[in-house]
Structures are given as C-alpha cells and as structure tokens.
Amino acid sequence: MIPAAFDYVAPTTVDDAVRALAEAGEDAKVIAGGQSLLPVLRMRLAAPSKLIDLGRVGELRGVREDGDALVIGAMTTHYDVEGDPLIAEHAALLAAATHAVADPQVRHRGTFGGSLAHADPAGDLPAAALALDAEMVLSGMDGRRTIPAAEFFVDFFTTAMRPGEILCEVRVPKLTGWHAHYEKFNRVAQAWSIVAVAAAVRVEGGSIAEARVGLTNMGPTPVRATAVEQALVGRPATAEAIKAAAEHAAEGTSPTTDGNADAEFRQHLARVLTSRAVAAAAGA
Structure with a gap:
C-alpha cells in the first residue's frame, strides 16, 4: 500500500527538530531509521500530517x-x-x-x-x-x-x-569486566522474540558477585528479574546454582497468550532461557 500524503521536513540540529515537532502538532511523527514506522505508514495504521526525519541530525x-x-x-x-x-x-x-x-x-x-x-x-x-x-x-x-x-x-x-x-x-x-549474553527464542530466524533474556554478570573468585537480568516479552514492558539477580549474588558460578536461581525468573511477570505461545509456556521459557543466558555469561 501507499502511505497517506504528509509534509516532510529534515532538520539538521536537535533544536530545529524539536521546533519542527512543536509547530507540527500532536499528529506529526518523528522518523529515525524507519524500520518500524514505514510499515505502519504503508498499511495506513498511522497518517501523520508531517514527518520529521532525524537522519541529518x-x-x-x-x-x-x-x-x-x-x-x-x-x-x-x-x-x-x-x-x-x-x-x-x-x-x-x-x-x-x-x-x-x-x-x-x-x-x-x-x-x-x-x-x-x-x-x-x-x-x-x-x-x-x-x-x-x-x-x-x-x-x-x-x-x-x-x-x-x-x-x-x-x-x-x-x-x-x-x-x-x-x-x-x-x-x-560502564560495566567494565562484566560478561554478558542474550538468549532469544523465536519460531523462525529474524522473527520477534517469543521470550528472550538479557544477562550480565560479574564473577569474582568463582562466585557471582553481581548480576543483571532483563526479560523480553514477558509483559507489556520489559521486566527486570530482580528475584533471579538476588538469588545469584554470592552463589558459585556453576550450572546447578544458576539453574536454581533461574527458577525465580517468571516471578512478577504477566506474559500474554497469543498465536505464538500461551502465558504458561512463556513463563517456562523465561526460566529455561534465564538459566542458559546466565550460564553462558558466567562461563558455567
């Protein structure tokens, strides 16, 4: 499909971009790389009066x-x-x-x-x-x-x-000296995550001194798996200890049920993928 007609402006500074957005009103859209917005425009799910392109800033x-x-x-x-x-x-x-x-x-x-x-x-x-x-x-x-x-x-x-x-x-x-891994589960290559886990850990003397774990697609917003982080700190960087901590991954989440997976399966994935992601980051 072809997008609805719109005016186009390509400012070269942040101040000019902000000014252009203010002048255009609330039905204007800002475009960056366009990988998400352009399909929406083509399907006419959005019809802004003006498009403000940040590509020259x-x-x-x-x-x-x-x-x-x-x-x-x-x-x-x-x-x-x-x-x-x-x-x-x-x-x-x-x-x-x-x-x-x-x-x-x-x-x-x-x-x-x-x-x-x-x-x-x-x-x-x-x-x-x-x-x-x-x-x-x-x-x-x-x-x-x-x-x-x-x-x-x-x-x-x-x-x-x-x-x-x-x-x-x-x-x-800066998390200098930390190790990280992103574990993603999707049905086909290049698809959106059904569930994914972002994990970063700092290991000292064979134990996990600090941990950060974020969950993708386990609710309407990204989720911080704080229960997992707390369970990891001070534990040995072993597969067994990490797997035990990962059992807390679904706590406090509200995943949806859709055509790709139901909520219960997503919670299962969160536990499994958290164990994999943290183990990979910790070298376990």
Whole structure:
C-alpha cells in the first residue's frame, strides 16, 4: 500500500527538530531509521500530517565516554552499536542484544534510539537497557530531562516521552569486566522474540558477585528479574546454582497468550532461557 500524503521536513540540529515537532502538532511523527514506522505508514495504521526525519541530525549519532558512563546517540545504527569498541568493553550486553535484532539489512538502517522509543515489548533492546540501568535523555521545548529506563517504558508501545519530545541519547553506566549474553527464542530466524533474556554478570573468585537480568516479552514492558539477580549474588558460578536461581525468573511477570505461545509456556521459557543466558555469561 501507499502511505497517506504528509509534509516532510529534515532538520539538521536537535533544536530545529524539536521546533519542527512543536509547530507540527500532536499528529506529526518523528522518523529515525524507519524500520518500524514505514510499515505502519504503508498499511495506513498511522497518517501523520508531517514527518520529521532525524537522519541529518549528526549530533544524534555515535558513542562516547562521559566519566563512568557511555553516551549513545539515539540515531546510532544497530550495526554501529554492535561493532563499537567502547560498547564491547563497557556494555557488552548491548552488543549481544543488538546482534539479535532482525537481520543485517535492518541493523544497518534501524537505530538504537528508535527501537527504544518504539517500546515494543518483543523488541530486543528495551530489556537490555533496563538491565543495565540506562537513562534516556529527552529534548523538548522546555529543555532536556533524563528518565531512568525503569520509568521510561510505560505500557505496550508506550513510553514516558511527552508530546513534542525527542529521544536524543542514552546514558549507560560502564560495566567494565562484566560478561554478558542474550538468549532469544523465536519460531523462525529474524522473527520477534517469543521470550528472550538479557544477562550480565560479574564473577569474582568463582562466585557471582553481581548480576543483571532483563526479560523480553514477558509483559507489556520489559521486566527486570530482580528475584533471579538476588538469588545469584554470592552463589558459585556453576550450572546447578544458576539453574536454581533461574527458577525465580517468571516471578512478577504477566506474559500474554497469543498465536505464538500461551502465558504458561512463556513463563517456562523465561526460566529455561534465564538459566542458559546466565550460564553462558558466567562461563558455567
């Protein structure tokens, strides 16, 4: 299908983009890589009056260090996140989760910030961002504000962004020396996750000193498996201990039942995949 007619603007700075969005009103749409929005436009599930393209805003691209954090521009492509040496050194979980996104063509066009702003509970990056205690930096006519990932994802395809705001960058605390793994279960290659688990651990002296675990598609938003994290800390980094801790993975979740899986099966998957992901990260 062909999208409905719309006006188009391609600003070159964040300020110009925010101004254009404010002038356009609430029925405007911001486009980043377009991997989620373009199909919606083609099916006419959305018919914005104006499309604001962030592709020419150079300040929204790239990865840099800022003290104890990495700052990732919202328009940085999945491909660039996956291969960035700073990400590999300080936020390996993001590289692992990004590698699981769709296929190489999508990863070359899709953007890190676009995926987070889309807030699909089956998307691969929100759970990783949640597990890493990422912070979202938003820009609007009233200036900039920062929201932790735990407050950013509100509901299905819904975030805490206000009308007129743009996601500019994501701040991720450095987890240098941690090991990570992203375990994804899907029916066919390149499909959305039925369930996936993002796990990062720090091992000291054969025991798990710290752990971060995020669950994909186990509710309307990404879920932090805090019960698993607590059960892992101080335990030996062995398959048996990890499997026992992973039995807590489904606690506090509210997975849906659909044509791919029912809620009970998703809870089972959460336990199995958590055990696999943590074991792989810990080298067990």
